[in-house]
Amino acid sequence: MTIQQRDLTKLVTRLECGEPLPSDFYSRTGKARIVGITGPPGVGKSSLIDRLIDELRRQGKTAGVIVIDPSSPISGGALLGDRLRMQRHSEDAGVFIRSLATRHHHGGLTDSTPQIIHALDAAGFDIVIVETVGTGQDEVEVAEVVDTVVVVLMPELGDEIQRAKSGLMEIADILVINKADLFDGDAARREARPPNDGKWERPTIHTSAKNGDGITSLCGWMDAHYAYLVDSKELTRRRARAARAEVIRLLQSRVRTSILRALEAPQAQSILTDVAKRKLDPYDAVEKLSQKILGSKKQE
Amino acid sequence: MTIQQRDLTKLVTRLECGEPLPSDFYSRTGKARIVGITGPPGVGKSSLIDRLIDELRRQGKTAGVIVIDPSSPISGGALLGDRLRMQRHSEDAGVFIRSLATRHHHGGLTDSTPQIIHALDAAGFDIVIVETVGTGQDEVEVAEVVDTVVVVLMPELGDEIQRAKSGLMEIADILVINKADLFDGDAARREARPPNDGKWERPTIHTSAKNGDGITSLCGWMDAHYAYLVDSKELTRRRARAARAEVIRLLQSRVRTSILRALEAPQAQSILTDVAKRKLDPYDAVEKLSQKILGSKKQE
Numbered sequence: 001m002t003i004q005q006r007d008l009t010k011l012v013t014r015l016e017c018g019e020p021l022p023s024d025f026y027s028r029t030g031k032a033r034i035v036g037i038t039g040p041p042g043v044g045k046s047s048l049i050d051r052l053i054d055e056l057r058r059q060g061k062t063a064g065v066i067v068i069d070p071s072s073p074i075s076g077g078a079l080l081g082d083r084l085r086m087q088r089h090s091e092d093a094g095v096f097i098r099s100l101a102t103r104h105h106h107g108g109l110t111d112s113t114p115q116i117i118h119a120l121d122a123a124g125f126d127i128v129i130v131e132t133v134g135t136g137q138d139e140v141e142v143a144e145v146v147d148t149v150v151v152v153l154m155p156e157l158g159d160e161i162q163r164a165k166s167g168l169m170e171i172a173d174i175l176v177i178n179k180a181d182l183f184d185g186d187a188a189r190r191e192a193r194p195p196n197d198g199k200w201e202r203p204t205i206h207t208s209a210k211n212g213d214g215i216t217s218l219c220g221w222m223d224a225h226y227a228y229l230v231d232s233k234e235l236t237r238r239r240a241r242a243a244r245a246e247v248i249r250l251l252q253s254r255v256r257t258s259i260l261r262a263l264e265a266p267q268a269q270s271i272l273t274d275v276a277k278r279k280l281d282p283y284d285a286v287e288k289l290s291q292k293i294l295g296s297k298k299q300e
Numbered sequence: 301m302t303i304q305q306r307d308l309t310k311l312v313t314r315l316e317c318g319e320p321l322p323s324d325f326y327s328r329t330g331k332a333r334i335v336g337i338t339g340p341p342g343v344g345k346s347s348l349i350d351r352l353i354d355e356l357r358r359q360g361k362t363a364g365v366i367v368i369d370p371s372s373p374i375s376g377g378a379l380l381g382d383r384l385r386m387q388r389h390s391e392d393a394g395v396f397i398r399s400l401a402t403r404h405h406h407g408g409l410t411d412s413t414p415q416i417i418h419a420l421d422a423a424g425f426d427i428v429i430v431e432t433v434g435t436g437q438d439e440v441e442v443a444e445v446v447d448t449v450v451v452v453l454m455p456e457l458g459d460e461i462q463r464a465k466s467g468l469m470e471i472a473d474i475l476v477i478n479k480a481d482l483f484d485g486d487a488a489r490r491e492a493r494p495p496n497d498g499k500w501e502r503p504t505i506h507t508s509a510k511n512g513d514g515i516t517s518l519c520g521w522m523d524a525h526y527a528y529l530v531d532s533k534e535l536t537r538r539r540a541r542a543a544r545a546e547v548i549r550l551l552q553s554r555v556r557t558s559i560l561r562a563l564e565a566p567q568a569q570s571i572l573t574d575v576a577k578r579k580l581d582p583y584d585a586v587e588k589l590s591q592k593i594l595g596s597k598k599q600e
Binding site (some may be wrong): 020021023026027029030114236239240242243244246247248250251252254255256259260263271272273275276278279281282283285286289290 | 320321323326327329330414536539540542543544546547548550551552554555556559560563571572573575576578579581582583585586589590
């Protein structure tokens with residue numbers, strides 16, 4: 001660990017507020033393994049990560065955890081239930097946990113998530129875990145920024161969640177059926193082994209965050225998937241995709257700021273009023289406003 | 301109804317594919333009441349809307365329904381369970397139902413949702429209902445495009461959903477506790493009445509989509525809320541906000557296209573490669589790319 005926990009906490013807060021990563025950090029990234037853990041609400045993702053941290057620490061690995069919290073867009077989020085349990089690791093210098101509220105952002109990740117991943121990576125953590133709620137909307141966004149996607153489900157989910165599942169299944173490198181203790185204790189378990197013919201066969205692992213069953217197996221499969229990524233050069237491809245996604249996100253964020261500023265101008269306000277009064281079609285309004293926004297951007 | 305159902309079906313498909321609203325349509329909008337119905341998965345939104353359509357038709361009103369379907373981003377969506385039930389209205393010319401899959405879009409609404417609302421509005425429907433899954437992320441987006449927000453919950457929801465609730469409560473004009481039959485049959489019901497001192501007091505209505513309880517009361521409250529919006533001039537304010545949100549959405553969509561096209565250029569590709577190799581910071585990459593994107597936009 002090259003950065004003190006307290007300094008890291010402050011840095012992450014600054015990143016969350018939209019400040020850029022310090023200029024010497026990015027070149028030190030790329031060493032940590034980035035793992036996304038996603039799944040519908042209530043399947044026990046946080047309890048599972050809590051167990052996973054125990055196992056990683058037992059193996060002598062350090063872990064940074066980013067929890068994306070789909071909180072109220074207006075009143076902000078709060079740490080509840082399982083989240084609190086995870087905080088018991090807060091005394092451990094080899095573990096860093098941070099909950100990010102997705103205020104005012106429509107999607108799975110906050111704008112600062114990639115930068116915060118870089119910060120934990122540069123800080124020297126062996127593994128960075130990103131927990132998101134898989135609601136059938138944010139899967140692609142998560143898959144874009146991590147090396148390995150672990151999808152957590154549980155037996156007996158309702159119709160609407162079942163439907164969301166199909167999207168989750170498509171991005172899963174490792175599938176975890178948690179709460180196995182509640183429904184089917186003797187579910188089959190496969191041991192971690194390398195892929196057959198250079199192609200990754202997604203394993204299904206039954207776990208119980210409650211009694212710790214299957215956690216060692218999950219860690220083994222995470223190692224196996226990382227070895228596969230390195231051997232197959234898929235890691236290079238995924239990280240190129242992550243870099244592209246991050247640049248696009250930053251570009252869009254910059255443009256969004258320009259748009260909102262341009263709309264404050266009196267002329268833009270009167271265009272918006274005409275749209276509200278049905279005097280002007282929204283498309284024609286966009287034609288008129290585009291030139292103004294380009295103008296205001298050029299002065300930056 | 302000024303447009304045949306079949307023509308409307310075709311038009312909505314074209315709008316979904318990104319075509320703009322025909323130029324004579326927008327000026328004919330603003331007459332329909334736009335109602336958003338949102339809530340967590342599994343609370344019975346679709347069954348409730350099915351009952352609501354029955355009641356509206358009984359009152360001689362026509363209804364257009366847009367169902368935002370958080371389907372798999374890769375494999376597309378499918379009509380399941382309750383959705384199928386709603387389709388029994390498909391023979392009724394006074395009812396139009398369309399399910400929109402939120403493919404490749406990170407958020408509560410699809411990019412075409414506002415245009416499709418306009419199409420149903422211009423087609424002459426008395427009420428346009430927009431159903432979304434309230435996952436704690438898309439609430440604001442829905443509230444931005446509708447006149448009245450109905451939030452549907454049910455008794456006894458889990459922790460993570462409970463947390464999402466607080467955001468939903470903040471945007472609710474009318475709160476519905478559905479599945480009242482399952483938990484507490486004799487819940488109190490308030491009759492619809494105008495607001496006290498010009499301020500809207502959000503009612504809580506207990507319904508059962510199963511046996512139809514509370515649906516007439518819900519309709520009454522929807523009428524009362526619309527009357528309040530008109531009387532208080534809040535309707536004008538909300539529709540100005542909707543126009544602004546739609547213009548911003550269109551501007552962002554246009555810029556997104558410009559960004560993706562600009563990134564295809566060989567020079568941009570080599571910048572992205574440098575980012576992936578940690579030779580170039582994402583922020584510096586954005587600096588370099590911004591000018592290129594402005595250049596490509598100016599030629600449009």
